[in-house]
Amino acid sequence: MGQINDYMCLDGTIPVTSLPMVLRRIGEMSEQYGLPVGNVFHAGDGNMHPLILFDANKPGDLEKCEAFGAEILKLCVDAGGCLTGEHGVGIEKRDLMHHQYAPQDLEAQMAVKDVFDPDWLLNPAKVFPLDVSEARRMAAE
Helix, strand or coil: CCCCEEEEEEEEEEEEHHHHHHHHHHHHHHHHHHCCCCEEEECCCEEEEEEEEEECCCCHHHHHHHHHHHHHHHHHCCCEECCCCCCCCCCCHHHHHHHHHHHHHHHHHHHHHHHCCCCCCCCCCCCHHHHHHHHHHHHHH
């Protein structure tokens, strides 16, 4: 893929029964965004790795690619899946956690982090949305 174009690799998970609908919708979004997608996935477990092709040297293409990627990940959640399957939540997905989890769910997850990392030293701004983790991150500074 890297010889074809620049690309962004996503990681979302869906119920395998939703695969036809999700692939169809990704195709429609590909046309809307004007960016091709190479769909790579573990069909048996619903773990998807869409590769959005873009031109890193074309102004605005990266931002368009990132917006498209966020829409694909939201689609995964809306289809009954989740934002990640094996690559975890990072900077690219942290603010999308709002789409998958209710505020009380995020609070419960951060309470667990508080027990194991009370000073928020380990990846303080990498997993939880910045707006809900701000007080904890600032208190740790």
